Amino acid sequence: MAQSITDINGVYASAIESGIKSKGLDLGLLYVPNAVAAAAVFTQHKFKASSVSYTQKCLKRYTLKAMIINSGNANAVTGKQGNLNTKLMASQTAKLLGLNPNEVGVASTGIIGKPLPMNHIETGIITLCKQKEDKQGNQLAESILTTDLVPKSTFKQAKIGKKTIQIAGITKGSGMIAPNMATTLGFLVTNVKLNQEILQQCLTKAINKSYNMLSVDTDTSTNDMVVCFASGEYAINQHDPEQINAFQNCLDEACIDLAMQIAKDGEGASKLIEVRVIHAARYSDAQQIAKQVCDSPLVKTAIHGEDPNWGRLIMAIGKNHTVKLNPDKIQVMLGNETIINNGQPTDIARTKLKKQLQTSKVIITIDCAIGNATATAWGCDLTKGYIDINTEYN
C-alpha cells in the first residue's frame, strides 16, 4: 500500500459506510488536532454549495483542525434546510472532538438538489468521532469518490535546510471537472510550520498550475474545494525565499500529481492528454491555448479513435480570437513528431502520427515562437463511456 496522508505525524483520518450511497464508504473525518495553519481554495460557482460558503467563512477567522466530508450527495441547491444541515454536521463533529464549530470544515460531493439523509449522517459522525485517532488515510481517500474508478493520493518529500518536509494529499473527481480557482475535492497535509497567510499564497499558486489546468468536460462543480493543513512539526524559515521556494515546488508537485490522476480517471476516459504550450506571448495566452486544446470535443474524439486528424489540433489552437498567435511562426508536435513547422504542414506520414496516439498518455506540444510564457494543461479523451455514465446518472 502506498504512503497515505496519515503517514504524516499528527494527521488522523477515518471513514465509514453511513448509508448515504447505496453501498461503499461515504462519510469521513480528517483530523489534525495540532494544525498551526489551514488554507483552502474554493469554487467560484454562482450557486456555491452550503459546505463551500460555510468552510470559507470559518477560514476567515479560525484555523481549521478537522474536516467532515461526505460523498453521494452534494447538498447544493437544497434551500435553507441545506444550510442548516451543513452547520449541523460541523457543530456535531466539533462537539464530539471538543472543538469550536468554526474549526471544523465541511465538504460534500455527489448529486445536486437532493436533501442530505441527516439520520445516516448523525449516526455516522458519532462512530467517526469515536475513532478520531485512527490512521485510515487510504479509507478516507476511498470514501470521497463518486464516479471515480480509483482512489487518488500523493506523497511528496523535499529537503529544506536540514529537514525533510512532507506533503501528502488525496483527491476525487471524474466528471463536472473544469476548475476555476479550485475543483472537486482535495485534501492536503504537510508537516511544516508556517503561517496561514503564506500557506494560502503557496496553495493558490500551486492550484493555478495544477487543478486549474485540468478539464475533463468543461463543467464546473458547485462544491469544489481544496484544503491544506499544516501540522506544524517542522518550522521553516518564512523569510528565506529559498526555503519557501522549496516548499512551493514540493506543493506544486503534489497538486500536479493529484490533478493528473483526476484527468486520467476522467469519466469514460481511456487516455490522458497533456498539452504543453511554450514561448507564448503571455501566461494567460499559454493557459488559454493549452486548456482549449484539452477541451475540444473534436480533438478528444480524434485521440480516442487514434485518428491522426491533425487539422483538428490546429482548429483547437486557433479558435479563440482574443489570444496572441502568429500562424506563420507556430510549431506543433504530436508526441515526438512535428506536424507544423513555421506554420507550414510538414507532410509527415499518417502512420507515424498514428503511432504517437497509440499510447495511454498523448503529449501535444505547441511552440508559439513569440514570447517566453509556458503552461501545461491536462485532460482526457471523449468516449462512449462518458455518454453512458451521464445519460442516466440518477
Next chain:
Amino acid sequence: MAQSITDINGVYASAIESGIKSKGLDLGLLYVPNAVAAAAVFTQHKFKASSVSYTQKCLKRYTLKAMIINSGNANAVTGKQGNLNTKLMASQTAKLLGLNPNEVGVASTGIIGKPLPMNHIETGIITLCKQKEDKQGNQLAESILTTDLVPKSTFKQAKIGKKTIQIAGITKGSGMIAPNMATTLGFLVTNVKLNQEILQQCLTKAINKSYNMLSVDTDTSTNDMVVCFASGEYAINQHDPEQINAFQNCLDEACIDLAMQIAKDGEGASKLIEVRVIHAARYSDAQQIAKQVCDSPLVKTAIHGEDPNWGRLIMAIGKNHTVKLNPDKIQVMLGNETIINNGQPTDIARTKLKKQLQTSKVIITIDCAIGNATATAWGCDLTKGYIDINTEYN
C-alpha cells in the same frame, strides 16, 4: 419541393459531382449577375482558411457577383499552395463568367490540412460555368453539406411599403459548430436594393442573434462564412427606419431559421435544445448564460438520456463567475414546469420533469429577475453518434 434561393429573380445556382468527395455533389456555383450589394461575416479563427482571407479581401472594394463553393476539403492549413489554389478557383470562374476575379468569392468546407484536388475542380468549374444560368437552388444546398444529414434552406417574405420583399438562404454545418461572428457556410439572397454598408450592418446584427447563438460542440471552424447578396429588384427606402426594421426582422427570421436547422442536425443529435434567458442584467450576460447551458456536456447527456437531473442545469447556469446572477432570485423552467423559484427548488415530481424531456425540442427558460436583457441560444444533445462520427473522421 420547398422554395429555394433560385426562386428569387436574378439568382442562379448549379452544383455537380466533381470528385472531391468519394461520392455526391461537391462543387457549386452561386451567381447573382446583377447584385447591387453583397455583405458577409467570417470566422475569427486564428488559422483562417485561404478562402476566408481571399473573400474578405474581395469584399473590401468590390461587390461580389458569384461564389464558387466546394465541400469535402476545407483547403485550410495547406500552406502557400493552398492560397494559390483559392485564387485559381476564383480567377478561372471569373474568366468564364466574364467577371473581375475580385467579384468571385470562394468558400470551402471539409477536412483541414489536405491539398485540394485541383484537376477535379478545374474540370468542374468549366461544367458549372456552362450552366451558369441554371436554377438549381436545391442542388446547391445539397452540394455544400459534409457530415450533415439533411440540406438546410429558408425562404422568408415581408411586406415593405407596397412591395413584398424576399430573403432566401442555404446553409450547412453539423460539427465544429461554435460560431464567432459567423459559422460554417451560409448563403443568403434577397431581392431588395440597398447599399452594401447597410446590408452589412443588417447581416451582422442578424448573425449575432442566430448563428452566433448556436453551438453543437464548442469547436469553431477555420472556414466559417455567411454571405448575403442583394439582387436589387426592389428598392427600399434606406432612410426610413421602419423599412430597414422590417428588412432586419425578415433577415433575422431567415438566419434564425437556418441556425436552428444546424442545431437540429448537429452531429449525432437526437434533440434540439433551446435555452431562453430573460431579465438578465446585461445582454452579454444573457448570451453567456444561454450559451454555456447549451454547451454543457452534462446537460447535453442528461437531456439525451431524458434524465431530469436538474442539478446539472443549475451547475451550467452558474459556472461562469464573471456573469451577474442572484442565486436567491432566479427562476428556472424545464418546458412548462418550474424547477427553481426564487432560488429554491420546487420539489416537482421527477415523472413530470421527465415528460418535458420526452420531446424532440427541449426548452429551458432562465429568468434572472435582475434586469431587462434577453437572449436565446440553440444546441443539441450529446450522444454516442457524435463519438462514432468523430473517432474516425478521415
